[in-house]
Amino acid sequence: MNQVALSAPVAAKRVDRTLWFGWFAFAFLIASQAIAIAISPPDRDMGDLQKIMYVHVPSAWMTMLAPLTVLVFALRYLVRGREEDDLLAAAAAEVAVAFAGLTLVLGMIWARPTWGVWWTWDARLTSTLVLFMILVGYLAVRALVDERERRARWSAAVGVLGAINVPIVYMSVRWWRTIHQIQSSPATVDPAYVIGLRLNAFAFLFVMIYCIRRRYDAALIERSAERASEAAALGDASVTGESLNGR
Amino acid sequence: MSTWRHEWRRARAIAWKDLTAERRSKAGFNAVVALAVTILVMFGFALGPDAQVIRDAAPGAIWLAVLFAGVLAFNRSYQVELDGSALEQLILYPGGRRSIFAGKLLANFAFVALMLAIVITVGIVLFQVRLPPNWPALLVIVLLGAIGLVTLGTFYAAMASRSRAREVLLPLLLFPMLVPVLLAAVEATKALLGGNLMGDASAWGRLLAAFDVVFLAAAFLAFESVIEV
Numbered sequence A: 001m002n003q004v005a006l007s008a009p010v011a012a013k014r015v016d017r018t019l020w021f022g023w024f025a026f027a028f029l030i031a032s033q034a035i036a037i038a039i040s041p042p043d044r045d046m047g048d049l050q051k052i053m054y055v056h057v058p059s060a061w062m063t064m065l066a067p068l069t070v071l072v073f074a075l076r077y078l079v080r081g082r083e084e085d086d087l088l089a090a091a092a093a094e095v096a097v098a099f100a101g102l103t104l105v106l107g108m109i110w111a112r113p114t115w116g117v118w119w120t121w122d123a124r125l126t127s128t129l130v131l132f133m134i135l136v137g138y139l140a141v142r143a144l145v146d147e148r149e150r151r152a153r154w155s156a157a158v159g160v161l162g163a164i165n166v167p168i169v170y171m172s173v174r175w176w177r178t179i180h181q182i183q184s185s186p187a188t189v190d191p192a193y194v195i196g197l198r199l200n201a202f203a204f205l206f207v208m209i210y211c212i213r214r215r216y217d218a219a220l221i222e223r224s225a226e227r228a229s230e231a232a233a234l235g236d237a238s239v240t241g242e243s244l245n246g247r
Numbered sequence B: 001m002s003t004w005r006h007e008w009r010r011a012r013a014i015a016w017k018d019l020t021a022e023r024r025s026k027a028g029f030n031a032v033v034a035l036a037v038t039i040l041v042m043f044g045f046a047l048g049p050d051a052q053v054i055r056d057a058a059p060g061a062i063w064l065a066v067l068f069a070g071v072l073a074f075n076r077s078y079q080v081e082l083d084g085s086a087l088e089q090l091i092l093y094p095g096g097r098r099s100i101f102a103g104k105l106l107a108n109f110a111f112v113a114l115m116l117a118i119v120i121t122v123g124i125v126l127f128q129v130r131l132p133p134n135w136p137a138l139l140v141i142v143l144l145g146a147i148g149l150v151t152l153g154t155f156y157a158a159m160a161s162r163s164r165a166r167e168v169l170l171p172l173l174l175f176p177m178l179v180p181v182l183l184a185a186v187e188a189t190k191a192l193l194g195g196n197l198m199g200d201a202s203a204w205g206r207l208l209a210a211f212d213v214v215f216l217a218a219a220f221l222a223f224e225s226v227i228e229v
Helices: A008-041 A048-080 A083-115 A123-144 A148-180 A193-233 B002-025 B026-046 B051-092 B096-124 B133-159 B166-175 B177-193 B201-227
Strands: none
Touching: A008 A048, A008 A193, A048 A083, A048 A123, A048 A193, A048 B133, A083 A123, A083 A148, A083 A193, A123 A148, A123 B051, A123 B166, A148 B002, A148 B133, A148 B177, A148 B201, A193 B133, B002 B026, B002 B051, B002 B096, B026 B096, B051 B096, B051 B133, B051 B166, B051 B177, B096 B133, B096 B201, B133 B177, B133 B201, B166 B177, B177 B201
């Protein structure tokens, strides 16, 4: 496995840039939320409840995008074997869990007053839940396997298989439900709501990128610290990454 | 061609080894089947004595019992290799690593198929299920479901059995992945037991078969990178 190299000044610079991007992302998010809530009229049926759309729907989009990021980096890790890809996949998985959880909770809060129930076994809801569970499994593998290369390979395999499964779950649950009841189709959205939705989609995208980057920075720094202490323990400052391989 | 035959022989040898060990000790199989039957009985208690209710719940209860008990079987199949580091020996032998997976798959399939035979028989009696006239179709569904369960179970157990907290990790990884298998198997079984009035069973059966093919391929491709380290 290739080793990540990160010197202290480089790390500090990276973290700085990430932080600035974070300020931008959250400022953009607040502005987008304000604009969306200000310009959209109350919905005919739902009234101001509709406003939860501006957090729920973008969050749901990120719940699709973040696991896709995991898949891309997991595959790249399996092909190239670079540790960076593994750390990026792990960072994306953590963020994906957070967004999936957020989407589920926000969905429940929205479902209770509009549908009258917290939960229904609808295809989208159920496959989001299963996706959440698969991601938790991915993080469990990372937590329960200590050896670095083993953890990287296994979690990559878990990530790829999990990603394959998500469309199958969606299909099977859809089928399962539609046999018994007619599925409600998503309502067409009025143009007054579209701008707010688009703005917030970008805001959430920026926040997601920031979160992944921040987790990745932290992982890089952790790795550098680990390697420094390994080198110190071996009593040799000139120990290179290569000679630490194959442990 | 000859390499294929060679790999097939290796897979068969591994399966034979596993099954022979199991046949001679019987400890694993007996315990796992006993657990599955116990789960069935507990479902019977939980769902109440109403004959119609438990008859409707029978397919779900039977598949869940097999799922829960299967987890123990899959972990065990690698656990016996880890004692005395037999797995390293196995990996060191010449030939592809995939034949290890194929061998374990065959052995676990035989194990689960036998368990299913017992659990379904007990389930039919306990849950007062009336067998439909087209029971061979039911057999096909059961076998397809077993293939899906065993494929993913054998794959994830290769990781879980070599990690900390393997008892927790395997179900955590396996159960969400098995949602489509469980759904398709239970619904197809239900449809067949209910007389298959709307022809649902074949649709679910096709989904089950598609799932089996996709995950057999994926597991075979990914196994190499899982077993190497």
